[in-house]
Amino acid sequence: MFLRERIRELLAKYPYLPSVGPVSIWVILFVIAPLGVILYFSFLTTGDFGVILHIFTLENYLAMARSTVVEVFLRTLLFSTAISMLCLLLGYPLAYFIVMYGGRWKILLVFLVVLPEWTSYLIRLYALRSIVRSGGLINSVLLSLGLISSPLPLLYNPFTVVVGLVYGYLPLMVLPLYASLEGLDPSLLEASGDLGATPFRRFFTVTLPLTKGGVLAGILLTFIPAIGDWLVPLLMGGPGTLMVGNLVFLHFIDVGNIPAGSAIGMALTVIILLMLYFCIRAGGKEATERII
Amino acid sequence: MKSLTGKTLLAIATLTYLFMWVPAIMVIVFSFSNDKLGVRWEGFTLRWYSEIFSNVAVRDAFGMSLTVAVITVVVSTAVGTLAAYGLYKYKFRGREALRMSLLLPIIMPAVITGGALLVFFTRVLNVPLGYPSILIAHISFGTPLAIFIILGRMARIDWSLEEASADLGADRLTTWRKITIPVLLPAIIASAILIFPWSFGDFTITFFVAGAGDTTLPIYVFSALRFGETAAINAISTIFVALPVAFLLLMGFYKRKK
Numbered sequence: 001m002f003l004r005e006r007i008r009e010l011l012a013k014y015p016y017l018p019s020v021g022p023v024s025i026w027v028i029l030f031v032i033a034p035l036g037v038i039l040y041f042s043f044l045t046t047g048d049f050g051v052i053l054h055i056f057t058l059e060n061y062l063a064m065a066r067s068t069v070v071e072v073f074l075r076t077l078l079f080s081t082a083i084s085m086l087c088l089l090l091g092y093p094l095a096y097f098i099v100m101y102g103g104r105w106k107i108l109l110v111f112l113v114v115l116p117e118w119t120s121y122l123i124r125l126y127a128l129r130s131i132v133r134s135g136g137l138i139n140s141v142l143l144s145l146g147l148i149s150s151p152l153p154l155l156y157n158p159f160t161v162v163v164g165l166v167y168g169y170l171p172l173m174v175l176p177l178y179a180s181l182e183g184l185d186p187s188l189l190e191a192s193g194d195l196g197a198t199p200f201r202r203f204f205t206v207t208l209p210l211t212k213g214g215v216l217a218g219i220l221l222t223f224i225p226a227i228g229d230w231l232v233p234l235l236m237g238g239p240g241t242l243m244v245g246n247l248v249f250l251h252f253i254d255v256g257n258i259p260a261g262s263a264i265g266m267a268l269t270v271i272i273l274l275m276l277y278f279c280i281r282a283g284g285k286e287a288t289e290r291i292i
Numbered sequence: 293m294k295s296l297t298g299k300t301l302l303a304i305a306t307l308t309y310l311f312m313w314v315p316a317i318m319v320i321v322f323s324f325s326n327d328k329l330g331v332r333w334e335g336f337t338l339r340w341y342s343e344i345f346s347n348v349a350v351r352d353a354f355g356m357s358l359t360v361a362v363i364t365v366v367v368s369t370a371v372g373t374l375a376a377y378g379l380y381k382y383k384f385r386g387r388e389a390l391r392m393s394l395l396l397p398i399i400m401p402a403v404i405t406g407g408a409l410l411v412f413f414t415r416v417l418n419v420p421l422g423y424p425s426i427l428i429a430h431i432s433f434g435t436p437l438a439i440f441i442i443l444g445r446m447a448r449i450d451w452s453l454e455e456a457s458a459d460l461g462a463d464r465l466t467t468w469r470k471i472t473i474p475v476l477l478p479a480i481i482a483s484a485i486l487i488f489p490w491s492f493g494d495f496t497i498t499f500f501v502a503g504a505g506d507t508t509l510p511i512y513v514f515s516a517l518r519f520g521e522t523a524a525i526n527a528i529s530t531i532f533v534a535l536p537v538a539f540l541l542l543m544g545f546y547k548r549k550k
Contacts, residue, residue, distance in 0.1 A: 090308050
């Protein structure tokens, strides 16, 4: 009886508890706490056999600046930027094509972009790799055409890693662009045409600025997963294409140096949060809404 | 489409679609080919499918992936619906903080999420690796996804029905059952359609927290790949490609029925 009264009292005072209570507990326990733990571990010392010693140190962060880790970070940033730009260069014309010329095929064309994103990432990369590898489709076609005399070593180089990442994240670029272009007011385009703007000029002075939110959202949505990727370099890259995600994995699993892996992970997190912050500031409300 | 711009756009779009789809189509084609390595067309066969369905390891992995995906969808959409409702309807202290924290699983790289959970499970909480750890990891990703999809829908709903129901004397539970849930159902289904294939196909996070025992289907594929590509892997991959298509057809069917 008393308990029932207490619950009723609590509910009157905090009516939101039954709805957001469970998720808050879950998030604190399984999202915040694990990240907090690796943040804490990133300041600890590793002993023999991967034992974590509770001795405070900045060594894990300092070591990053001294070693080849910097090179991996720079490469990762370069790759992610290149991938975002390549996705934009392919994705904008594609989204534009769907919106302007899609007609009654529009929905099907959009689904053909979305569907790959719903297929297991590992499986998609496997599919791409089976085409690129030495006995794969590309080499077979080139060989049978007589353009090459022996299979080209297409795997394990930076170019293939970039292609793999574009393949992986292109749908994420097309979707916000499509939504943005679809929401464009056609009368604005007509007006600029009536006023004598050439199609070329119209695109750069009207269409592109009006879809800025979609562009920024697309850049963010491709840059962020690309910067944390590790599967493409693992499956299609070589020693010269290691990315930060691979370093994190190596430290956590293969080397067993959890504090060092945690520090690298934290550095990556900071880069992502900064990127998010600047993109949202540049794109304002629209970009934020397209992402969330 | 006669203009030069139109033709150029058509060319770029065609090439981009080919780039997105040729790899998957080749895998599907070679899964029906009589070539053991799965890279050449040597006549039609269903051999690889009967081979994977009679393989106990594949069946177990398939079962585990399916179980994990179903539980993840049910828990994520249930908790997510409740949470989205609370986030939308009530103003309370920490609401923005909760929203921001819910973004974390979505924007954090899978290697960090996976690594953090592994460390947390093995060094702090002692959660057994296997079903419990995989389910926790998947629900932690699925729930925020459901929340943001349902929140997006909530902003576009006419809420007067709910008030009317309350004015007519229905208690909160009845209103929920008769009004709120039916109104939100399309968004709940949309989130389920997104979460299921993700959970079924996730590799990275699962790989971190799976431990050495039972495996899901993507992890099975990854281990099998170490011994080289085979036609059987093409057949398993075809299941992964076909799954979202099947879901989409199902959704189309559901919409038509309405």
